[in-house]
Amino acid sequence: MGDVALHNGIFQPDPARQVAFRCNVCGVQNVCSGDRIGRETASCDGCGSTVRMRSIIHLLSTALWGRSMPLPEFPQDKGIVGKGLSDWIGYADRLAEKFSYTNTFYHQEPRLDIENVTEEQKGTCDFLISTDVFEHTLGPALKAFVGAYELLKPGGSLIFTVPFTLDAETVEHYPQLTDFTIATLGGKYFVIGQTAAGAYELYHEPVFHGGPGQTLEMRVFCRKAVEAHLRDAGFTEVLVLERSEPECGVLLTENWSLPILARKPL
Known part of the structure; x- marks a missing residue:
């Protein structure tokens, strides 16, 4: 992995160069051409994970244990409670084996409306995974961020992605x-x-x-607004993953739409 082309932590795709990594979702060792690496490109021969999916597992491991581990090596602890918002089945089933984890949905059981968290749901989760969901909520945009904060226990973590630009403002398609x-x-x-x-x-x-x-698509976020919404919701620690983690296949190919770890204060 020493010859992987990185510039300021961002991977430079090169179809002529082979890239090796151990997928942190399924544990399979991969060797593939550089042009197979991308946020939405399936690049693991074992589970079909993308860079976005592997970044979720990297940040979840970091949130729970302070270091990056592959999901197959996560300790089983049913005392850890987590939820996902329409999570990818490739890691959802594996998380359910490790934790008291539930993959939830807006229109089917088990249901969770992140904009309208019930009293019974508040403060119940050690972690929440939301990957590319908040651009679809009705809004106002802050409402979903507040819902995520309410769902978490004190000290809980939001593992989060959403498409965002580096523009000055979020573009709301249907604000009224x-x-x-x-x-x-x-x-x-x-x-x-x-x-x-x-x-x-x-x-x-x-x-x-x-x-x-x-x-x-209800909106196109800008990075500044995403970070502001997280802090306005109450999150006091917001970490934007801006550097690749090559060993586990988290090879970021752009400096927008980056994965985020946000913590609810104790």
């Missing part, structure tokens, strides 16, 4: 809507939304992540 539905006409998709005043609005050419429905 309090409810919406997706409609189709002539093979095209539309967003029909209702405002707080009761008016209805029609939006053309919505953006979806992975298919129409609750994957509607």
Whole structure:
């Protein structure tokens, strides 16, 4: 791994160069061409994990034990309670074997609405994983960050990713809507939304992540806003992972949309 091309902690993809790493999700040793490494590119021959998925396990291990370990080597401790927000099954099943972990969903059981955490759910989790979810919440954007904070026990950790830019401001696509539905006409998709005043609005050419429905992109965050929302919600320790961890396959290929570890104070 000594010849991996890094610039300020960022991996420089090179299809002519072989990259070796041990996947921290499944433990498989991999050797692949540099152009297979990417935030959303499956690059582990064992489990199909991406850099984003491996970064989640790296930060979770760091949060729980202060060092990076592969998931197969995590100690089993059912006293540790965790939840995921529509987590990738590739590590969700493995986490359930190690901890009292539940993968939750917005539209099916087991349900969790991160914008409306119930009294029974508050303060119950040692960790929460949310990867590329908050860009889909109805908003205001801060509401989901507050929900994550409320869900955690004191000292609990949020393991978090969301697509973000380095621009000055977050772009809200539907800032005035309090409810919406997706409609189709002539093979095209539309967003029909209702405002707080009761008016209805029609939006053309919505953006979806992975298919129409609750994957509607509501906003494009900027990094400054993400960090501000975390602190406004109450998190006092916010660590943005800005340097690659080559040994476990966390090879960051850009300096935006970086993974984040945020802690709730004791």
